[in-house]
Amino acid sequence: MSRLVVVSNRVPNPRATQPQAGGLSVALSGALKRRGGMWFGWDGQLSQGPVSRPRIEQADGIDYATLPLSRADYDDFYLGYSNAVIWPVFHFNLGAMDYQRSHSEGYARVNALFADALTPLLEPDDTLWVHDYHLMPLARELRERGVRQRIGFFLHIPFPDYDVLRAMPGHRQLLEDLCRFDLLGFQTENDRHAFEESASLAVGALVHEPGRLRHRNRELRTGVYPVGVDVDELADVSQRTLTAPRVRRLLDGLGERDLIIGVDRLDYSKGLEQRFRAFETLLQDYAHRRGHTVLMQIASPSRSSISEYADLRQRLEGLTGHINGTYADLDWAPIHYLNKTFARGSLMGLYRAARVGLVTPLRDGMNLVAKEYVSSQDPENPGVLVLSELAGAAAELEAAVLVNPYDLDSIAAGVNTALAMPLPERRRRHAQMMDVLRANAIDVWEARFMADLTGPAESAD
Template identity: 80%
Template sequence: MSRLVVVSNRVPLPNPDRPQAGGLAVALSDALSRRGGLWFGWSGQLTDTPAAHPDHLHHAGIDYATIPLTRDDYDDFYLGYANAVIWPVFHFNLGAMDYQRRYSHGYARVNARFADILAPLIGPGDTIWIHDYHLMPLARELRERGLRNRIGFFLHIPFPDYDVLRAMPGHRALLEDLCRFDLLGFQTDNDRHAFEESATRAIGALVRSSGCLRHRNRDLHTGVYPVGVAVDGLADLSAQTLTTPAVQRLLDGLGERDLMIGVDRLDYSKGLEQRLRAFEALLEDYPHRRGHTVLMQIASPSRGDIAEYAELRQRLEGLSGHINGIYGDLDWAPIHYLNRTFDRGAVMGLYRAARVGVVTPLRDGMNLVAKEFVASQDPDSPGVLVLSDLTGAAAELTDAIQVNPYDTDAIAAGLNQALAMPLPERRRRHQRMMAVLRERDIGAWEQRFLNDLGGERS
């Protein structure tokens, strides 16, 4: 019997003591449960020696197969080539790239080990869906081991323009690897176009038609599949958690003040320094907002083993303290900066309580926080989304207040516009954005991709 096989760098193993956090993980789990399937990848554990066989777990109709990484693999593959080379380049930040040859060797080594362990688990009729930038060589590795299955790849992050990409050592090999898939999925049409241009210029691929390239006697299809969210589930969750004691204590502390909220991983691509400076500009340029507005910025710890992330955390803590010191009062701290991870339900309740959602990354493939914020709002009195125009979500959420994330004065003006927006306009904007989210929810994303991978192109 044919199955769906999902492959990702990290596998979210079921844990009865911790609900599954991400909507994306829930969607993939649902697809695997319906179709019967296997989820393969890294367990999150480190070991002294490379694994020869995976650990297996069966739960709720899904087979999980995971392997640990060695410390060298973690350093060279994960921290190194994936996150110190590919991540910054694909987010248009060449200055943050830290290339070392051993990183590229580690990236190749781990992808080859994934293929060695995964290949024997694959049946002849299985459909394979590989996720994200950690695993771009995996289709080639599987093909070299004799697999002829349909293999799809979805890139969750942006794809850079060719003149940016070509600064990355090894970019031609990665383009060759991506051409070994049957279907490549991107968040936006700009990302797809950037890939197609890079493939034609760097490795001589031919564009046969819209969404179809030919390279080395193989056809490769490409498509645009913006990731969505589970709209009704988020709306219900936010309404339920709004009344929890933790959220109510926050609201009691706010009093009549307006809450702005930002929720991000601690990452230089998220534009957090510019966001705090923009809030400072709001307080400076619109003094009537002083004492009446609070920015809560949650920055979940991320990749703390990379020095640049630790330095960013120090700068953000210093900047928030500086702004609070200048503008704060005995009964009002302008910024509540929290460097920790919170329960998903609590965050949804905070979204619903907020007057403004602030989502201003410098570059982002999609940014589901923007969509989650919209889905979490009370339709009778919705908050307003201030959104970077350099996110994939900006192409869909055109009723958000869109800003250039590098222009702190423009962000400040957008924040003030959001706070001043009349209720009828807030409702109109929210209704239109909700219609988009419902049409392109997480289930539609998964179904469209898998239909296209199976040859039923929409």
């Protein structure tokens, strides 16, 4: 079996004493342990200047090869082109794009740096799996350095329609770069279709059939691989942590009130402002919910040095004060807004305790919170997922209460429907979604992608 080399912008700390934060890290670590291999990328640290030789550590049979970034590279590559250009455009938010030529140059510079550092570490039969929007040029950079091994790429965020993508400076070069991979993986069929249409219109790729393209005398494949979760592990953790002191204090404070929970990174793509306003609409239009319903919104800090994120935090704090000031009573505050990060185990217990999981991104590649919420429920008395139609998860979780994240009345009505849903229907919907989650679990995602990447070769570069 060939060695697997995972490449991502961030690499988990092999010396960390706490459990890894997400199911994705667990899945990739598991794949590396089974196949043997290396995880390469940024270590999350900043250096005084460029560092070209990676630090290599071994843990649990995995080689972790990591580099720090210089402050200039972090500003231009990470905060700049990756998160002030690609992120907003790929989430259909052109108004938030802030393009600067130095950012584009930094994006190219760091991808070249990664390729320079990674190439000497590769073995002839390695299989490479590159992750996410930070590293779209990496296959080209590696090919130019003589790397001929199989290279797959998985995009965790949405891929925009061509009329949106074409507004982004540098989009043709990125499409050319993506065509240098052997296999491109997307979360949904819509994302794959959007890429194939863009590659055809912008760089002349010939689409033989869905999933097979030809560009500049080489063949590449595309596939749909929705990221999943470890259903059984989440169900077990949520059941155990329901009795944890922090969770019990929350439930004791709620009394007989219904808990609605939202858990997101603090990001404009998550629809948090619309969610807060929709909750206010719920209190306005469904007066019987006043005093009996609490929205707990956990928003983990994110990219606070980007002005849009700092501004969003201030607006959410203002909305919380306005809604609580208008509707609160002596023994009830309708919104509990927490701008902090909680341990994953505590979140699972909160999910299980919540009557409604409210997941309303304006656009999302998948959204694993939706899948985690469903997996964490008590099958005998499950809560209800209220889910944005524009999240990738909506393509699988059709038994959720689906809403338009821009329509405040739709969200409010969806939450009211969820709160009023009778137990037999809640059980039926939950069972249906659990069947889907088990069929598309995290280990299935990894196995399907790797099977397609390591299958019979179509062509050499």
